[in-house]
Amino acid sequence: MPHLIGDRIALREYRISDLDSISQWVNDPEITNTLSDVFLYPHSRNESETYLNVIMEGKSSTKSFVIAEKDSLEYIGQIDLFNLDWKNRFAVMAIVIGKKEYLGKGYGSEAIRVLQKFAFEELNLNRIELDVYDYNARAYKCYLKCGFKEEGRMRQKLFKNGRYRDVIRMAILKEEFEELPCK
Numbered sequence: 400m401p402h403l404i405g406d407r408i409a410l411r412e413y414r415i416s417d418l419d420s421i422s423q424w425v426n427d428p429e430i431t432n433t434l435s436d437v438f439l440y441p442h443s444r445n446e447s448e449t450y451l452n453v454i455m456e457g458k459s460s461t462k463s464f465v466i467a468e469k470d471s472l473e474y475i476g477q478i479d480l481f482n483l484d485w486k487n488r489f490a491v492m493a494i495v496i497g498k499k500e501y502l503g504k505g506y507g508s509e510a511i512r513v514l515q516k517f518a519f520e521e522l523n524l525n526r527i528e529l530d531v532y533d534y535n536a537r538a539y540k541c542y543l544k545c546g547f548k549e550e551g552r553m554r555q556k557l558f559k560n561g562r563y564r565d566v567i568r569m570a571i572l573k574e575e576f577e578e579l580p581c582k
Contacts, residue, residue, distance in 0.1 A: 402472075403464070405513045408506060410464035411472055413454045417465055420474040422447045424497035432560075433535040434495060466496070466510045475501050478510050480518060480527070489526035490518065503537065511545045512581070519573045528570035532557060539567065546571045546579045 403410040422444050424430045431438035454463050461481040465474055476496040483490045492514065496507050518524045529547065531538050547569040555563035 403513050403517050404469065405509045407469050408475065408509050408513065409467050409469050409472060410478065410510060410513055410517075411467050413451055413463065413465055415451065415455070417474045418444070418448055418451055420497055421451060421477075424495070427499075429499065430495065430497060433532060433538060435493075462490075464510075464514070466494075466506065474498070475506055476510070478514050480514070480522075483524075487526075488524050489528065490522075490524055492527050492529045507538075508541050508544050511541070515545065515571065515576050519576050525573045526570055528568065531567050531569060532559065533565040533567060534559075539569075542569050546575050548575070 422442075425438060425442040425447055453459050454461075460483065461479050462483065463477065463479045466476040466478055467473055468475060475498055476494065478492070478494045480490040480492055492511070494507055494510065496502050515527065518527055527547075528550075529542065531542060533539075533552075548571065549567055550570050551568045553566040553568065556566040557564045
């Protein structure tokens with residue numbers, strides 16, 4: 400697969416050299432606190448390596464990309480399209496910036512825009528959706544900036560850090576993406 404190139408980032412294939420970066424963030428509560436319950440328990444290096452091998456061997460239906468620095472191709476994070484529905488032309492998106500020094504600097508929104516362009520213009524999807532937790536203000540703001548709209552709120556669906564939290568469903572349609580000024 401050719402790399403998908405942005406201004407500062409490239410979406411590229413996974414490599415065995417990404418294992419150290421992945422192993423570090425999967426057990427970092429500052430990173431995983433806003434992610435799914437897949438990260439509720441510690442992950443061994445072996446588990447991370449197994450995941451990486453499944454992706455690299457193409458044994459997953461998820462379309463997965465590493466978010467990398469454009470010039471060095473150094474690992475920054477990951478972005479995925481999963482639950483692809485080819486009949487109805489939609490997918491679910493997930494993203495993580497795994498290196499803290501890249502948080503809050505626009506790398507996530509740039510990666511999302513590059514993925515949106517690929518999903519809508521190359522894969523011919525009509526819709527990309529995602530779920531975000533109500534306490535994840537940074538991600539919510541990023542998704543709005545990238546054209547996602549709030550479609551609904553699943554009240555108290557998530558139990559996190561000793562209390563029930565809402566899960567917000569957001570989505571963007573192809574026609575909305577096409578109208579974005581900074582796509």
